Amino acid sequence: MSNMAAPDAAAPAAEIAATAHVHDLEPAMAATLTPIRAILAAVDAYDGERVRVGGWVRTGRVQCGGTVAFLAVNDGSCHATLQLVVDAAQVAQPPLARLAATGTSVLVSGVLRIPTKRSKERIELGVDAVLHAGLVDDAAAYPLPKSRLRLDYLRDFLHLRPRTETIAAVARMRSQLTFATHSFFQENGFLCVHTPIVTTNDCEGAGEMFQVTTLFSQAQKADKEVLKLKLSEISRNNDDDDGSVCFDNDFFRRQAFLTVSGQLHAEPYACALSRVYTFGPTFRAENSHTSRHLAEFWMVEPEMAFANLQDIMNYAESYVKHLCQWLLTHCLEDMKFMVETHDKTAIQRLERVSTTPFERISYTQAIEMLVESEGNKKFQTKVEWGIDLASEHERYLTEVIFEKPVIVYNYPTGIKAFYMRLNDDQKTVAAMDVLVPKVGELIGGSQREERLDILKQRILDAGLQLESYEFYLDLRRYGTVEHSGFGLGFERMLLFATGLENIRDVIPFPRCPGKADL
């Protein structure tokens, strides 16, 4: 499917310039290290080789009357550890017990050897020099002892948790899914567009937004009475007590917000360059304390001109399959760890999704099927035409009825956004959602309304101001085309892939109500 080679730490990396080494600086060290991934990928080739390795001790033990330390060291290049054998008789080093403490960093040189006797190690490093050891100052205080730790406990140590097996595996998978995303869209002729984070419009015409301001710091600097701004009294200024706040003095001279979606900014680029995608952070100031919501999360949003609903259903399906296949190819070791520790079906799910055609049914068909199922299954929300499908309905469709991904299309106009194209039946819009087992909705998309008059009416019907959408209407006034796009919630994809339950574990620094640590 792809002619792009995998990023592979075991493969020869790009040549790093070292044409002009500076002799009054320490010589470069990074290039002298061998990644553990490279060693484990070719143990026979490395047997007998002298290497330098750097990493952190995951577990260590001291044996043979305190004279030999066995350190399981990880450097992040892969899930597995390399066993380092440090013999106190041969190597000057810190006390072995300290070296063996979980969390210690080591940079060592030695010779690799394949153990001859009964050993679970495929290869180990006989250390003959400890070049650096970063000790754990106070082992009792180190928050990550070698026992297995709960994920919710780790959320209080966002700066240390990437040293754990689970969070490290998530980091590698997240990185691979990032690159797989760029590869997929670049290969298919899409341009990556960096849509803005700070925006003065609101994609949905709804949804809670964060405001971006410098008024507080201005006020703090300017001391008390400079700004004519009283939040508690909410006066425009001294003359005009109409209840609104005045933002003339704010950085952007008006209210500005964090984006909730790149779509409205991607459309102008699609309506000029045909195929674009965004991949960036988006924000919702919703007071949701669930395991499925974040205030800051990443979205992938392709947008295509000369494309209709069926086109984006095809691209959405291909993209999801591409991601699943990529993980199976590039992250199988991490996936196996997830299967062992978190979700037995994680690999099976990826395999199934990457090879099975997605079911495609209309919203109306979906409602009929769910109504029929109500004999067997009691839903919390009663099923009837017109409702927004709840997670329980979505998961029942994909997990029970079809046992595979399902694309539901043509949703009722009343539950969807103004920009979705009105179908000829006047009751539905050309929207589609991709539902997958485990997480329900993974992707939402639509054909966009390209007809000027209908779009205007839909904006007004939604209670929005035409003035705010003049730029958007211009795209329909001047050379309008059928165009369509979708959005994939990147953390949802990670929940789907890893099998983890809490979205706060699949993003490095989760932001939630009352929580923005570090």
Place this chain on the structure above:
Amino acid sequence: MSNMAAPDAAAPAAEIAATAHVHDLEPAMAATLTPIRAILAAVDAYDGERVRVGGWVRTGRVQCGGTVAFLAVNDGSCHATLQLVVDAAQVAQPPLARLAATGTSVLVSGVLRIPTKRSKERIELGVDAVLHAGLVDDAAAYPLPKSRLRLDYLRDFLHLRPRTETIAAVARMRSQLTFATHSFFQENGFLCVHTPIVTTNDCEGAGEMFQVTTLFSQAQKADKEVLKLKLSEISRNNDDDDGSVCFDNDFFRRQAFLTVSGQLHAEPYACALSRVYTFGPTFRAENSHTSRHLAEFWMVEPEMAFANLQDIMNYAESYVKHLCQWLLTHCLEDMKFMVETHDKTAIQRLERVSTTPFERISYTQAIEMLVESEGNKKFQTKVEWGIDLASEHERYLTEVIFEKPVIVYNYPTGIKAFYMRLNDDQKTVAAMDVLVPKVGELIGGSQREERLDILKQRILDAGLQLESYEFYLDLRRYGTVEHSGFGLGFERMLLFATGLENIRDVIPFPRCPGKADL
């Protein structure tokens, strides 16, 4: 250097799933189109082929007594246009004059042919059906007539300017540089880490930050007196009039800001997984109205454990060379356009930088050279040891003295951030800047202070609170390692590559003081 194939619209793209076409929807259209780039890349192969093409009319003319229209159509897949020939006698279509208006969108089918007579076209499309035409409602009102438009004029039409040759070329180059960045770091074993946008710490301990809040919207909802918050009086609450604002009711229950750099969040990942990089938006609320400053801009920030200053000098040089080479390989047509219209030396500059070893000199040497030069060159800021190099000094070093990129290292402690590693001379830190012709500083980086006691002292010396940096100190308490990183200003790289003068033209939606359009 790379075993990764280029994204290439002319190459067979990933197979798009179409296993389950839905028959109550319009058939897919996107897959039936041929990108203009593909046609122009293989004109002989396409001669005589029937294709569908969609795009926008850049220029059109009607000839032969009003019976034939020649349309130069662009679809964004490449810089060049394809000539469409529409014969009124053969094709039912809107009036030719309307079809030929700049900005009209067309979706046509026809047969490609290589013109036999004197024609500047290498291939043209004889249209036999106009499947769609999106007219320009009012040609006189369309803000982008076919005359060449000034870039500052276009900044008032951010939603339409990607239809212009220059902004379209920038968009393609920006997309290619994005993918080149991911390719480089993935190939070299770096993990992409999504560091947070909303943060409660401040990387630099200085710099103007934007605050993120929901207090205004809460106040607007709650009506007047609910929040005990008076900005103009700046009271903590009714009981404690100490001049500070109370943020207990804000979304994050404290002050939160937009990040100024991903570094402090990348370090914990590097100190666990060895090699990581971030690529995301960063923010400065500086009241700068220059052609070089944005309030929102993108940064690429790799961070490596077991790496010193010389290592990151090597990686920085390799990365910049990789970007230059990538553009020459994948964007040569756009680069040629830039040379013709904006900067004669743009290609030459990329070629030179991609092949020439960067000069490496210490700050002290740089100062000596600049002092020597003061006979020939009058600088606005007097050169003496201890000053922060100004843009005029940086550009003189790279453009006049060396005529190639220069890496300056070991800067005075007093002008650099607290986290940079103190050198043994106690006067300088292990920092480095990469200076390039045209823009001056392109990259700034440093080895990070990994020694706990020295780092603590440096934080205190900078007037910062240790409490805010406990997470950062933990990285030094538990398994500390030498580590280093740098940041590349992505828009600076685009200025360097395109030769454009104003940073607002190399980002899709520029944000500046008083400006956050759309």
